[in-house]
Amino acid sequence: MYETFEELEKAIEGCKKCKLANGRTNIVFGTGNKEADVMLIGEGPGADEDRLGEPFVGKAGKLMNMAFEGLGISREKVYIANIVKCRPPQNRNPEDDEALACLDYLRNQVILVKPKIIVLLGSVALKNILGKEYGITASRGNWVDRKGIYYMPTWHPAALLRDEDKKIEFWKDLKEVKKKASELGIEL
Ligand code: URA
Numbered sequence: 271m272y273e274t275f276e277e278l279e280k281a282i283e284g285c286k287k288c289k290l291a292n293g294r295t296n297i298v299f300g301t302g303n304k305e306a307d308v309m310l311i312g313e314g315p316g317a318d319e320d321r322l323g324e325p326f327v328g329k330a331g332k333l334m335n336m337a338f339e340g341l342g343i344s345r346e347k348v349y350i351a352n353i354v355k356c357r358p359p360q361n362r363n364p365e366d367d368e369a370l371a372c373l374d375y376l377r378n379q380v381i382l383v384k385p386k387i388i389v390l391l392g393s394v395a396l397k398n399i400l401g402k403e404y405g406i407t408a409s410r411g412n413w414v415d416r417k418g419i420y421y422m423p424t425w426h427p428a429a430l431l432r433d434e435d436k437k438i439e440f441w442k443d444l445k446e447v448k449k450k451a452s453e454l455g456i457e458l
Pocket of ligand 1: 327352
């Protein structure tokens with residue numbers, strides 16, 4: 271456990287804890303407000319993220335940004351990270367050993383950011399954070415209150431690109447996040 275972001279980022283440099291290290295261009299550590307009350311967790315970098323070293327800068331990220339803008343959520347006020355910090359080949363789901371190898375970094379990020387709300391973007395984030403018994407279809411839109419953090423599972427933004435109904439549900443879930451944030455006195 272590292273006490274500061276600087277130490278943590280230094281520790282992750284050149285990481286070779288799993289096989290994803292072999293194919294990466296950049297480690298995608300995380301971005302946003304390091305003191306955010308709201309954190310979003312995705313799955314892993316895609317091609318654009320790998321190239322630029324920042325999460326959610328590709329197609330899915332643009333869609334998420336549009337929802338943020340529509341709901342008046344500022345990307346600068348939240349913190350965004352992923353389950354794995356290196357791109358899986360052909361954008362496949364991270365395998366269990368890869369997620370496990372990377373999870374300590376994410377846990378450390380959560381401890382440093384101290385968010386009150388965590389939005390879990392898609393099944394991989396949901397299962398790795400709350401447990402394998404959770405399914406995204408049944409869980410999305412429903413708050414899970416665990417150890418003083420409110421978790422909101424929702425669709426992964428990439429899923430919205432293929433399904434209009436999911437877009438509406440994603441929007442609804444983020445609206446819930448906005449409402450809870452406001453109840454907790456958090457400005458987004
Ligand atoms: N999908 C993710 O899960 N994370 C990213 O950073 C980009 C796409």
